[in-house]
Amino acid sequence: MLAMPSAAALLEVWETGEREHAIDRALTLLQAFTGEPRAALAALGLHRRDALLVQSRILAFGPRLAGVAVCSSCACEVEVELQLSAPGDDELRDGGSLEVRGQTVAYRVPNSYDLAAVATAGDTTAGAAVLRSRCIEAGEPLDEETLAKAEQALETLCVPATIEVATTCPACDVPFAPVVDIGSILWRELNAYARRLLDDVDALATKYGWSERAILALPDARRQRYLEGAW
């Protein structure tokens, strides 16, 4: 069950996350919102991780997501907006298998451990090979065609948790659908929130002489009321 972390806890997440790789940062965010052990969160398929990140974002900042996407055809900037919703658990499957010429090929959705292994693999080709070796299993080496089929089946499992913003460029009329990286969006928003919070602490501490701890313990709405009187 997700719960909104306190202002002080969000500041701690921000301080920890600033020093982390994006893979770890997503886990730090989720630890704060879910209270689950880090190892369990790291073992979640990326589709489940992203579904939890969506739920966390909705809890912290609401479902409306607005931003700017760059047209894939003419590079024009297009304003986009969507309402976020997380897929239900029953929509998500972690793996499956294919029968190819009498051989069983099992596949599963990558998790954060797999992503970390890919990140240290060197280049994109080596990363793809690492991902295949970790997430696609068969009794003997597979040909390219079978591997491609398994990869496609695996990608299909991730579809319910993929957030696409389907739009059409007003300048060149070409439709495009950028994929939203919910982890980096939530991190950017938390970053902005933390900086605002520190400014608020500074203003209220200067005006009233309260401690950081006391100011952070105030509910957001009450902190805002005091700020209105502080300037």
Ligand SMILES: [Zn+2]
């Ligand atoms: Zn365009």
